[in-house]
């Protein structure tokens with residue numbers, strides 16, 4: 001009964017982005033905030049709190065947005081990131097940042113906690129994409145990190 005309630009496993013390589021996209025826009029999920037949706041194992045399996053931050057950052061979605069508020073481009077970016085990031089993290093020792101960028105930052109003396117992620121745990125530091133300061137917020141009862149510029153609600 002527990003297993004039956006789980007959403008598709010993001011680490012299962014047979015799960016497709018089209019499947020995730022359709023599920024995200026389906027009636028049970030499309031009007032819920034991404035912040036809480038991503039912590040619900042009934043939506044997608046295998047996403048912990050740091051992956052919630054990283055997936056939304058990569059897809060340029062504010063955690064307070066709902067699927068129904070997003071553009072088709074954001075939903076497509078979300079579906080891809082929801083599979084690519086957990087699988088990359090699993091294979092590459094928890095790194096969710098761009099692998100080339102992470103390797104470069106490591107070579108230039110960054111500590112693991114500063115090169116591992118795009119946004120998670122990086123409050124007060126510059127966004128790797130736009131230079132804006134990463135901010136920590138509490139949403140869905142858990143900490144989440146956003147770039148106020150890349151994940152601005154007015155973008156959609």
Ligand SMILES: [Zn+2]
Nearest residue numbers: 127130147150
């Ligand atoms: Zn940014």
